[in-house]
Amino acid sequence: MPLTRRDLIKRAGAAGLVAGWPGLSLAQSGGGILRMPPLVDATTSRAFDLLARTGETNFLGQSATSTWGFNDQTFLGPTLRLAHNSLTKASVRNSVSEPFSLHWHGLEIPGQADGGPHQPIATSTTWAVDLNIDQPPATVWYHSHTHLRTADHVQKGLAGVIQLTDGRDDERGLPSDYGTDDLTLVIQDRRFDRSGRAVYDPGMHDRMMGFTGDVILVNGQFGAQAVVPKGIVRLRLLNGSNARIYNLASRAGRTLHMVSTDTGFLDRPISIDSLQLAPGERAEVLLDFSDGTSDMLVSSSIANGGMMGGGMMGGGMMGGGMMGGSGGSFDILPISVDPSRRARIDRIPEGIGGTMPDLDIRGASR
The missing domain is CATH 2.60.40.420 (Cupredoxins -  blue copper proteins)
Structure with missing residues (x-):
């Protein structure tokens, strides 16, 4: 079943995506269907x-x-x-x-x-x-x-x-219908003041550890949900945040079939449970929605570490050290299945023929 507005409000509240704004909910944000960039x-x-x-x-x-x-x-x-x-x-x-x-x-x-x-x-x-x-x-x-x-x-x-x-x-054998089974997702975190305006006002801690926000935007939208066909879906993921590191996964436990990194296609898909993306990194994964059930793209928290620099965009690219850490999890994007949408691809391809023949990815199944 598609995610309802009530589901979205409950999940957003539980994940703490609207911290700092008493009473703010997805119902107030507008929500709606995720739009792709033109x-x-x-x-x-x-x-x-x-x-x-x-x-x-x-x-x-x-x-x-x-x-x-x-x-x-x-x-x-x-x-x-x-x-x-x-x-x-x-x-x-x-x-x-x-x-x-x-x-x-x-x-x-x-x-x-x-x-x-x-x-x-x-x-x-x-x-x-x-x-x-x-x-x-x-x-x-x-x-x-x-x-x-x-x-x-x-x-x-x-x-x-x-x-x-x-x-x-x-x-x-890859999904390629832009905005239908081939989704471009620009993931960014932002801070907002109490009137709902985005603010960028880094303090000393931000300049040392990286400026992070407490509201997640996807393609510049807050509270929207993606709608996909009942089949294989391709997610082109970009971490466009200033300093936040994401560890992306499916809440329903779907396997992420990684098919491409920053530099291009792999030789074959690699099955992983989660995908870590630092600021500026990109990756492409396939998810199988042929069972018709909805899902949520989520991330676990990874703390920044190291001395000075302010993250990827603090003043120079990749200026600060990124060290692993762990914390709670939060929602990135709800994904609903619309069976009326044409599913062009119904299976994960066995080979892609890319230039990267093998990767040693933590948690990958072979």
């Missing part, structure tokens, strides 16, 4: 445009937050689908109030095209760059990488997902 498919045109813009986003159904986004989005940007072996022309226009740089995180490209802190885009100017892509298919991402402003800019919304593809996912 898809920009540049595999044929070999060109795409991004316009950084200001806007307002009401995350919790209370007061709106001033946010930044790309194109028609007030928060985050579209999913870019690019050919894995192409020369793709990118145009990035800055219409926000300060310079930013845009980094293609995971693309193996020359430094002059990488969009690091050395390449700020001034307000009201456009950066035109050729992306000479030659690497295996993978899920990568883009985000502001501005000197001393990376964390603040990504908190505001300057980030999005890139799918590198060779067009052969159907041959591999």
Whole structure:
């Protein structure tokens, strides 16, 4: 049975996702069906445009937050689908109030095209760059990488997902229907004030251990649930948080069949019980919903450790040490099954033919 609003409210309250706001519930947040970022498919045109813009986003159904986004989005940007072996022309226009740089995180490209802190885009100017892509298919991402402003800019919304593809996912037996059986999930934690506005105000502890929030957003949405067909579903997971490490699992005990890491496809799926993702990491997993039952993507808490740095985006990428720790668990995303949705894939593929033949993953079954 699909998860009801009452189920969502109970689970959110039990998980402590709304800590700090007395009486706040998913019913107040709006909930609803999880939306995918708009898809920009540049595999044929070999060109795409991004316009950084200001806007307002009401995350919790209370007061709106001033946010930044790309194109028609007030928060985050579209999913870019690019050919894995192409020369793709990118145009990035800055219409926000300060310079930013845009980094293609995971693309193996020359430094002059990488969009690091050395390449700020001034307000009201456009950066035109050729992306000479030659690497295996993978899920990568883009985000502001501005000197001393990376964390603040990504908190505001300057980030999005890139799918590198060779067009052969159907041959591999992988779900590939965007937003139906192939879900892009940008997982981020945020802090909000009592009026419901997102805030980024790191104190001394945050600068040492990493800025973490107590509300989980998926694709910039709070309290939404994914709806999937009764079959095999692909989750493209991005940890877009500043410092939080996730240890993702199925509450119902479903096996996660890992098919891809940051750098591309595995040779074959690997069955795991949980998946740990540090800030900036990506992975792709398959889940089998052919039994028609709903589920919840959850995470156990992992404490940050080490000296200084402030996490992935505290000032420089991967600035602080990440050390394992454990705590409670919390909900990430409820997933409901809609039998009326077409299930294109009904079994886990035996082989994928990726470039990574074997992985020594803790908890993997072989």
